[in-house]
Amino acid sequence: xxxxKEQNGSELVIKLEGRLDTSTSPQLEEELKTALxxxxxxxxxxxxxxxxxxxxxxxxxxxxxxxNKQGSMVVRGANEDIMEIFDVTGFADILTIE
Amino acid sequence: xxxxxxxRTETDHDVDESIEVIRSRxxxxxxxxxxxxxxxxxIMYANTTASRxxxxxxxxxxxxxxxxxxxDKPENDEFSQAVIESIYDRExxxxxxxxxxxxxKSITLRMKTSFYIDGVERKGIIAVxxxxxxxxxxxxxxxxxxxxxxxNDKLELRNKLLSETFGRFLSDExxxxxxxxxxxxxxxxxxxxxxxxxxxxxxxTALSERMDAADLIALLNHYLEEMTLxxxxxxxxxxxxxxxGILAIYGAPDYFADHASKAVAAAVExxxxxxxxxxxxxxxGYPPLEMGIGINTGxxxxxxxxxxxxxxxxxxGAAVNMCGRIESYTTGGQILIHPGTKEAIKEDxxxxxxxxxxxxxxxxxxxxxxxxxxxxxxxxxYAHKSKTPDPLLRPAPVCFHRLEGKHKIDKDLFxxxxxxxxxxxxxxxxxxxELLDNIVIEAGGDLYCKVLKVQPDGYLIxxxxxxxxxxxxxxxxxxxx
Numbered sequence: 001x002x003x004x005k006e007q008n009g010s011e012l013v014i015k016l017e018g019r020l021d022t023s024t025s026p027q028l029e030e031e032l033k034t035a036l037x038x039x040x041x042x043x044x045x046x047x048x049x050x051x052x053x054x055x056x057x058x059x060x061x062x063x064x065x066x067x068n069k070q071g072s073m074v075v076r077g078a079n080e081d082i083m084e085i086f087d088v089t090g091f092a093d094i095l096t097i098e
Numbered sequence: 099x100x101x102x103x104x105x106r107t108e109t110d111h112d113v114d115e116s117i118e119v120i121r122s123r124x125x126x127x128x129x130x131x132x133x134x135x136x137x138x139x140x141i142m143y144a145n146t147t148a149s150r151x152x153x154x155x156x157x158x159x160x161x162x163x164x165x166x167x168x169x170d171k172p173e174n175d176e177f178s179q180a181v182i183e184s185i186y187d188r189e190x191x192x193x194x195x196x197x198x199x200x201x202x203k204s205i206t207l208r209m210k211t212s213f214y215i216d217g218v219e220r221k222g223i224i225a226v227x228x229x230x231x232x233x234x235x236x237x238x239x240x241x242x243x244x245x246x247x248x249x250n251d252k253l254e255l256r257n258k259l260l261s262e263t264f265g266r267f268l269s270d271e272x273x274x275x276x277x278x279x280x281x282x283x284x285x286x287x288x289x290x291x292x293x294x295x296x297x298x299x300x301x302x303t304a305l306s307e308r309m310d311a312a313d314l315i316a317l318l319n320h321y322l323e324e325m326t327l328x329x330x331x332x333x334x335x336x337x338x339x340x341x342x343g344i345l346a347i348y349g350a351p352d353y354f355a356d357h358a359s360k361a362v363a364a365a366v367e368x369x370x371x372x373x374x375x376x377x378x379x380x381x382x383g384y385p386p387l388e389m390g391i392g393i394n395t396g397x398x399x400x401x402x403x404x405x406x407x408x409x410x411x412x413x414x415g416a417a418v419n420m421c422g423r424i425e426s427y428t429t430g431g432q433i434l435i436h437p438g439t440k441e442a443i444k445e446d447x448x449x450x451x452x453x454x455x456x457x458x459x460x461x462x463x464x465x466x467x468x469x470x471x472x473x474x475x476x477x478x479x480y481a482h483k484s485k486t487p488d489p490l491l492r493p494a495p496v497c498f499h500r501l502e503g504k505h506k507i508d509k510d511l512f513x514x515x516x517x518x519x520x521x522x523x524x525x526x527x528x529x530x531x532e533l534l535d536n537i538v539i540e541a542g543g544d545l546y547c548k549v550l551k552v553q554p555d556g557y558l559i560x561x562x563x564x565x566x567x568x569x570x571x572x573x574x575x576x577x578x579x
Contacts, residue, residue, distance in 0.1 A: 022175065051186075054178035058169045081186065088185050088223060089178065090139025090163030 002048075003031055010040035010071070017048035020056035029059045036063070040071035047077030057091060064095060074098055129228060134214070135181065136222040139163050151207070151229050153200035173199040180211050181223050188213035195230070206234040287401025287414075292349030293361040293393060293439060294413065294421040295334065297325065297368065299342040300388040300430040301546045301563020303504055306341075308566065309384075317384045318342060324371050332364035333357075337413055347413050350400040358395045358442035362469055363476040365391045365433045370480035372431070385564070388430025388521070394421035395439040423457040424466060427534055429548050429560040430521065431482050434466045446473030450482060455534070487517035487524050487558075494541065494575040498527075501536035501546070515541065516556055518572055523547070526556035536562070542571025 001018035012035060020028065036042065042063060046052075052060075060075070067073035076098040078086065086092040125132060131148030135141055141159045149156040154167060168178045176196035183192050191212035198207050209227035213220070299305075299321070306314055325344055329336055333354060334346040348364070349357030368391060376386040396417025403412040420436065428434050440447065448471030454463050471479030493514035499506045513527030531537070531549050539545040543565020551558040 022179075054169070054175045054182050055172065057165070057178070057182075058172060058175065061165065061169050085182055085185055086139075088135060088137055088139055088164070089169075089182065090165035092139060093163055094165050 001027065003028060005031075005035060010038060011043065012036070012039045012041070013043040013045055015045040015048065019051040019053075020049060020059070021051060021053040022055045025053070025055035025059050028056070029062070032059070032063055032066070036066055036070070039067075042067050042071070042073040044073070044075045045077050046075060046079070046082060049078070049082060052082050052085060057085070057089060060091070060095065072096065131225075131227045133159070133225045133227075134222060135164050135225070137220050139165060141167070142222065148227070151200070151205070151227065152198070171199055173197070173204070177207070177209070180209050181225060184211040184213050184223055188215075195234075205229050205231045287399045287403060287412075289397055290350055290353070290400050291395070291397045292347055292353075292400065292413075293357040293395045293442070294398065294418050295329075295344070295346045295348070295361050295365060295391060295393050296421050296425040297344045297346075297365075297389055297391040298425055298428075300390060300548075301561070302342040302387075304544060304546055304563035304565075305385060313382075313384060316382070317379060317387075320378060321375055321387060324375055325368050328367040328371055329364050331367065332360040334361065334364050335411070337411065345413075345418075347398075347400065350413070351411070356444075358393075358439045359445050359472065359476070361393050361395075362433070362435060362439070362443060362447070362472050363478055365393060366469065366472055366476075366478040366480055369431060369433060369482070370478065388562075390425060390428025390430060391433045392421050392423070392425025392428055392435075393433065393439050394418075394424055394436040395442050396420070396436075420457065424455075427453065427455050427457075427466060429550060430562065433469045435469055437465055437467070440467050443472070445476065448472070448479060453533075487519040487522055489517040489524075490515065490572070490575045491577070492575055493526065494572060496539050496541055498537050498539040501538055506538055511537075513539075515539070515572065515575070518576075522550070522558060522560045524553065524556045525559045531557055541565070542567030542569075 001016065001020060001024040004015040004017070006013040006015070014031075014035070016028070018024070044060065044063075064073050073096065075086075075095045078097065083092075083097075086095065086097060125145045126147075128145065128147060131151040132143070132145045133141060133148045133152075134143040140161060140163055144152075144156055144159045146156065149159060152159070159167065164178070164181070168174050176194070177198045180192060180194045180196060183194075191210055194207075194209050194211070196207055196209060197204055199205075206229070207227045208230045209225060211223055211225045214222050214224045309317070321342070322339055322344070326336060329344070329346050332348070333352065334348050335350060335352075337345045337347060339345075346361075346364075348354075348361040354360065369389065372387065372389060379386060394417050396415070398413050398415035398417050400413045401411070403410055403414065424434050424436055434453065447467070447469055449467045450470045451468045453466045453468065455466055456463055468482075470482050493516045495514050496512070498511050498513055499509070500511070501507070511527065511529045513525055513529065515523050516526050517524035525539075525547070531552075533549055533552070535549045537547050537549070537559070539547060544563070545561060545565055545568055546563035547559040548562050549557050550560050
């Protein structure tokens, strides 16, 4: 999986490419530990994300919780499969999906 | 008609209600947890068992979003993943064994998840699960038990191999060393200079012919047990018991430089244990035993000798054969050591006498030392009694034969016993005999003797085996007529 970061002032866009699964989620979790400092708006660009696992969802949830305290978080570009996952797991209600 | 229709409708209604009651009873009593997640991500239904297994009250589940309940702990990733899998791959149901953290305890669930479609309408996910923790633990226990069994089999095989190879003669220390050395059980030997010890009971062959088999084994086992203790105490390795004889080595497999000293110390200790052994024998009506020990120091081949199927920790070489010859010169109670052994010992040796012998395989003569003690740090000594024989009132005339090995030579020879002690006698004969010659005298049975010394009054002979009737027989020549 590739994690591409684009910082624009206090806005951080993270583009995820490939699979966010059990083996790659810790990588994103690690990345977020430092990357979110001073970020007011976090945007997850999922247009190149093919798959998300429960571990990946947990990392998104934890990012959402962090951003709830310091700003906001938006998820965009999720494909149909991933949108369905967001729906059935109830993440569609928790995340702000564009 | 109208009323009949009404009755049917009421009946249908009752039946529907009954089915609904039965259905809900089944769902609540069933041992499986059942959970239905709607397509909106909210839990639409969970039975009592589901609530119990997952550790979440029913009211906290139904109507709440799946995300808010199961995504807090990474430990429950497997559980949510099983739900997610059935969304990605909705054509089939998914069967998983997974771990779930219920409060602070981890349990194992068997969970079946399937995508639920009513016609064309996607309804959600059905998850049916049961707690199989106990079953898995049982399975683990069975697996562990099988593992233990396999390990035991291995260990048993290893122990069998060990005991076959080393018998019960090695100290635990050496067995451990051999086990720790990966090549410990490999075939093959090495050349090493060490000290060899051979011991033998005097006149045991004759003794074995007249003793009851069970008594003989009891006597022998007690004797060998005592000797084993003495040998192992000084670091010796018993190679084998040959009847009443013992072959032991010092300096292998565990090497120590003072192998000669330790061998002599062990020999002195062995001899000093003999009086107690004989007291034990006397109590049981067994005859007294006398042991001779020969010791030699030299280069030998030592190691696992034999075939792949049957190996034995053994020792071979000219020095071993020489040790056997030295032992054959001993009389009861004696320790004879090779000059090479004497040279290798730094400690003070108490030598009671030196004997010149001409053994086969040696260049010329060999001066053997009779040792009765070794100084510090061992400080071991034993009393080798040699009572002077008392003259009989009149000589006891006898017929005797020479012995070659263990065989009597047919020719009848004649002589007379003129003086006796408890373990020796003065024997007068015209037949010319050499020092250490073995003879058998007809004296109330077969009296086996070894020539110790040539004296003016005859040959000093030591008994190596005394027949049961000897005491009574000889007394006749010491009583006034």
